[in-house]
Amino acid sequence: MADITFDRVRISYAGKDEPFVAVDGFEAHVRDGEFVTIVGASGCGKSSVLLAADGLLRPSAGQIRIGGQVVAKPGPDRGVVFQDASLLPWRTILANVAFGLEMQGVGKAARLERARHFIELVGLAGREQAHPHQLSGGMRQRVGIARALATDPEVLLMDEPFGALDAQTRELMATELLRIWDLDRKTVLFVTHGIDEAVFLADRVLVMGGSPSRVAEVMEIDLPRPRDAAVRASEAFGKYRAHLAGLLFGADAAAPVTP
Numbered sequence: 001m002a003d004i005t006f007d008r009v010r011i012s013y014a015g016k017d018e019p020f021v022a023v024d025g026f027e028a029h030v031r032d033g034e035f036v037t038i039v040g041a042s043g044c045g046k047s048s049v050l051l052a053a054d055g056l057l058r059p060s061a062g063q064i065r066i067g068g069q070v071v072a073k074p075g076p077d078r079g080v081v082f083q084d085a086s087l088l089p090w091r092t093i094l095a096n097v098a099f100g101l102e103m104q105g106v107g108k109a110a111r112l113e114r115a116r117h118f119i120e121l122v123g124l125a126g127r128e129q130a131h132p133h134q135l136s137g138g139m140r141q142r143v144g145i146a147r148a149l150a151t152d153p154e155v156l157l158m159d160e161p162f163g164a165l166d167a168q169t170r171e172l173m174a175t176e177l178l179r180i181w182d183l184d185r186k187t188v189l190f191v192t193h194g195i196d197e198a199v200f201l202a203d204r205v206l207v208m209g210g211s212p213s214r215v216a217e218v219m220e221i222d223l224p225r226p227r228d229a230a231v232r233a234s235e236a237f238g239k240y241r242a243h244l245a246g247l248l249f250g251a252d253a254a255a256p257v258t259p
């Protein structure tokens with residue numbers, strides 16, 4: 001069971017005279033196996049919330065619990081993927097994906113077998129011996145996802161993992177991520193700037209707003225899965241997208257959600 005509870009979370013940073021409160025009263029519950037996206041204006045605190053969920057940042061008030069356990073530091077129950085896949089440049093793709101397992105003390109044969117499995121899952125079979133600089137940006141992000149999945153975390157925390165990719169690659173990666181997620185439905189918290197991406201991926205979208213920011217609105221996305229190009233082109237998808245644009249950019253862009 002790996003649900004995530006954000007209980008009146010406040011995140012503050014040291015300021016010149018007094019602390020700067022970026023996020024306050026952040027309340028949310030992500031169900032076990034749910035795919036939740038977070039959107040909000042630049043600087044509203046999306047990354048801060050994700051860092052706190054990973055345990056790299058301690059809330060100054062409130063609490064984050066994963067499977068009922070208070071998050072105090074990073075742990076093997078969480079896999080993290082950032083915008084920049086941050087691979088180790090001197091290691092092969094195989095060794096990069098096996099890295100987390102090595103840290104966990106998994107024996108060589110077992111970790112290489114497992115790493116190969118996840119490299120295949122993200123569509124990179126045959127590139128095991130390549131080094132990161134020999135891959136495209138999209139391929140490197142695939143390696144980052146394989147590395148996060150290889151340790152079999154219950155929760156995936158993803159901070160704009162496709163942010164640096166071109167639009168077409170980004171769409172492909174989103175479809176690919178859903179295909180993989182569908183295999184064992186991990187609990188996913190995914191930060192994005194992309195409205196289409198937020199709707200396409202999510203069971204629910206958390207919209208952050210306010211100053212300090214919190215969850216200003218929760219959008220339930222009732223679209224069929226598996227999702228593909230036809231879902232993206234559907235009228236219901238368009239309505240969700242328009243509604244979300246309205247919330248983020250103003251009432252003129254909004255449309256009622258009646259899927």
Ligand SMILES: Nc1ncnc2c1ncn2[C@@H]1O[C@H](COP(=O)(O)OP(=O)(O)OP(=O)(O)O)[C@@H](O)[C@H]1O
Pocket residue numbers: 013014020022040041042043044045046047048049
């Ligand atoms: N280490 C830090 N020290 C001081 N202030 C910080 C620090 N990190 C973030 N902040 C501030 O906290 C706020 C939230 O930052 P955060 O990076 O979480 O926002 P974000 O929504 O992820 O932004 P973006 O969409 O631009 O990536 C911002 O005002 C930022 O300036």
